Amino acid sequence: MMRTLDKYAAIFPVLVVYAVLFLLGLNMSGMWQLMATLLFYCALGQAFNIFLGMTGYVDFGYVAFVGMGTYGMAVTITSLAGTGLGGLTIIAGYIMALAFSGLLSLAVGAVALRLRGAYFAIATIGVNEGLRFLIEGTNLWGGSGGIIFTRQLNDILGKDASSALATFWADVLVLIIAVLAAITTIVYMRSKIGYALTALREDEDAAKVMGINVTMFKILAFMTSACFAGLLGATAWALKTPYVFPPEVFEIHYTIEAIIIVMLGGAGTLLGPVAGGLIYGIGKYVLSIVLPGFQLLIFAPLIIIIIVAFPDGVVGGIRNKFGHTALGRFIL
Amino acid sequence: MAALLRLENVSKRFGGIVALNQVNMEIQYGEFVGIVGPNGSGKTTLFNVINGVYFPDEGRVLFEDRDISRLPTHRRASIGLGRTFQIPRPFASATVRENVAVGAMFGSRGKETNVNESMLVAESIIERMGLSRHRDKKAELLTPVEKKLMEIARALAMKPKLLLMDEAMAGMHPGEIDRLVELLGGVAAEEEVAIVAMVEHVMRAVVGMAQKIIVLHQGEKICDAPAQEALNDPKVIECYLGYTPEEAS
Numbered sequence: 049m050m051r052t053l054d055k056y057a058a059i060f061p062v063l064v065v066y067a068v069l070f071l072l073g074l075n076m077s078g079m080w081q082l083m084a085t086l087l088f089y090c091a092l093g094q095a096f097n098i099f100l101g102m103t104g105y106v107d108f109g110y111v112a113f114v115g116m117g118t119y120g121m122a123v124t125i126t127s128l129a130g131t132g133l134g135g136l137t138i139i140a141g142y143i144m145a146l147a148f149s150g151l152l153s154l155a156v157g158a159v160a161l162r163l164r165g166a167y168f169a170i171a172t173i174g175v176n177e178g179l180r181f182l183i184e185g186t187n188l189w190g191g192s193g194g195i196i197f198t199r200q201l202n203d204i205l206g207k208d209a210s211s212a213l214a215t216f217w218a219d220v221l222v223l224i225i226a227v228l229a230a231i232t233t234i235v236y237m238r239s240k241i242g243y244a245l246t247a248l249r250e251d252e253d254a255a256k257v258m259g260i261n262v263t264m265f266k267i268l269a270f271m272t273s274a275c276f277a278g279l280l281g282a283t284a285w286a287l288k289t290p291y292v293f294p295p296e297v298f299e300i301h302y303t304i305e306a307i308i309i310v311m312l313g314g315a316g317t318l319l320g321p322v323a324g325g326l327i328y329g330i331g332k333y334v335l336s337i338v339l340p341g342f343q344l345l346i347f348a349p350l351i352i353i354i355i356v357a358f359p360d361g362v363v364g365g366i367r368n369k370f371g372h373t374a375l376g377r378f379i380l
Numbered sequence: 381m382a383a384l385l386r387l388e389n390v391s392k393r394f395g396g397i398v399a400l401n402q403v404n405m406e407i408q409y410g411e412f413v414g415i416v417g418p419n420g421s422g423k424t425t426l427f428n429v430i431n432g433v434y435f436p437d438e439g440r441v442l443f444e445d446r447d448i449s450r451l452p453t454h455r456r457a458s459i460g461l462g463r464t465f466q467i468p469r470p471f472a473s474a475t476v477r478e479n480v481a482v483g484a485m486f487g488s489r490g491k492e493t494n495v496n497e498s499m500l501v502a503e504s505i506i507e508r509m510g511l512s513r514h515r516d517k518k519a520e521l522l523t524p525v526e527k528k529l530m531e532i533a534r535a536l537a538m539k540p541k542l543l544l545m546d547e548a549m550a551g552m553h554p555g556e557i558d559r560l561v562e563l564l565g566g567v568a569a570e571e572e573v574a575i576v577a578m579v580e581h582v583m584r585a586v587v588g589m590a591q592k593i594i595v596l597h598q599g600e601k602i603c604d605a606p607a608q609e610a611l612n613d614p615k616v617i618e619c620y621l622g623y624t625p626e627e628a629s
């Protein structure tokens with residue numbers, strides 16, 4: 049029992065941060081939206097880290113999985129509206145979101161994960177852009193007009209419930225997804241999966257020689273990460289704001305944000321994406337108040353300075369310093 | 381009993397270069413074999429073909445009578461093929477213990493060893509290789525010789541039936557080589573692992589240990605004989621000296 053606790057001790061700081069954000073949001077008036085935004089950034093980082101951090105592969109098309117999750121929920125709600133399924137529709141929407149992002153990641157992963165380094169990165173940009181043009185060009189799911197499903201959501205849940213969902217419960221669901229992603233990360237890290245991923249991140253050929261089926265483990269990390277992205281899309285981009293437009297959900301800007309969050313905090317660490325999400329989210333918020341319009345001008349060099357000062361990310365840097373102390377087991 | 385490893389007429393070409401030309405050879409269970417050959421003679425390519433980095437253009441590779449010519453590398457590892465590299469390739473950010481444990485986790489005993497058991501296996505092998513002091517160090521902080529030793533430990537943790545060592549002794553001084561050879565001899569006998577050590581030059585240490593020496597020259601096997609015999613083979617002397625002993629005298 050003690051050993052199990054010790055093994056998973058590193059999850060506690062993550063849970064503490066999430067609890068603090070949640071309680072701050074609940075108890076301080078006007079803070080909920082900010083806390084919800086921070087939670088979203090943390091969740092996005094946590095989800096992306098399972099692939100980017102653990103394998104070292106950079107997926108520039110990551111946002112496509114968030115987008116597919118959004119579409120999964122949107123398509124389900126529009127087609128099941130009026131069937132009287134009520135709340136079950138939302139569950140069906142989540143299943144569909146998982147199916148969309150999971151299947152896309154399996155298809156993309158099985159092909160693109162045979163490429164390495166920059167070739168993989170370029171291929172993933174192609175997938176993201178290609179998907180967007182496919183939807184717009186073939187008029188799939190409303191084409192470039194997107195899907196607006198505010199009315200259907202109101203029909204299904206009732207007006208009060210759907211507005212409570214948009215302003216509160218969707219954010220709580222994001223928190224739950226963030227926690228699930230953190231638990232998945234530490235379970236992976238502590239199992240053979242984590243060792244396989246570390247080995248292939250460091251040296252793929254040597255990993256094969258050790259008996260590691262590198263393609264299988266890369267696809268596993270890719271799909272896990274994509275499924276969490278899908279859940280996030282279904283929640284933060286569909287349930288919270290009941291419309292979806294291709295240019296928005298395939299916007300590469302979100303992928304860049306996710307990469308920055310993971311790198312700032314520490315790729316491949318458990319606490320890193322949380323630290324990265326907070327630094328990025330708070331930085332962006334503060335600068336938009338202090339220096340509206342100039343925030344990016346200041347923020348970009350700030351990010352570069354942090355990354356130069358902490359090449360392994362903030363958490364990676366702290367771990368290098370204090371990893372051997374008694375506190376070490378809480379820093380992962 | 382059938383041979384542990386058999387190569388039948390194996391050829392491998394890179395464009396116009398014939399890196400391996402119709403090579404036949406057998407390795408028996410528990411045997412210690414030295415593979416010798418000058419630069420570019422095809423030693424690393426031979427290992428790459430045995431190990432699945434490349435598939436042969438012609439011929440077959442048989443492991444325990446099973447044709448593995450087209451089996452992916454990781455599957456070969458799980459049936460008992462281990463390997464170390466010419467230039468060590470540690471998992472840099474992982475500790476020495478974690479590196480070695482990866483071998484136990486995914487090698488031939490991978491199916492029945494969980495993470496905790498693998499750590500224990502790693503510790504005993506690390507101790508044996510004399511690396512206990514460095515157990516919790518990141519692998520990237522080791523000296524080149526320590527990295528080599530760690531790679532051997534990692535390969536042994538896989539519990540291979542056949543261990544291929546590419547230039548295992550390069551960069552070590554004679555004392556270290558003697559110690560390593562002795563250690564490997566002990567391991568080979570105890571664990572019944574056949575060891576194929578590849579070296580650039582016929583070295584005293586290897587000659588003393590090896591049951592036989594295979595000499596490669598320009599992709600062809602020119603000698604396959606007990607060590608002393610190989611050393612005195614005129615073809616071997618010619619490939620190293622560039623002329624035959626008769627010509628010289």
Ligand SMILES: Nc1ncnc2c1ncn2[C@@H]1O[C@H](COP(=O)(O)OP(=O)(O)OP(=O)(O)O)[C@@H](O)[C@H]1O
Nearest residue numbers: 394397399417418419420421422423424425426580
């Ligand atoms: N991937 C490759 N592409 C093209 N040519 C190659 C490749 N690998 C090996 N060769 C060529 O095949 C021949 C055999 O090379 P190999 O590396 O097997 O020799 P070696 O005996 O290991 O030499 P060394 O002592 O330098 O390690 C050389 O001529 C080499 O240039």
Ligand SMILES: [Mg+2]
Nearest residue numbers: 423424425466
């Ligand atoms: Mg070589």
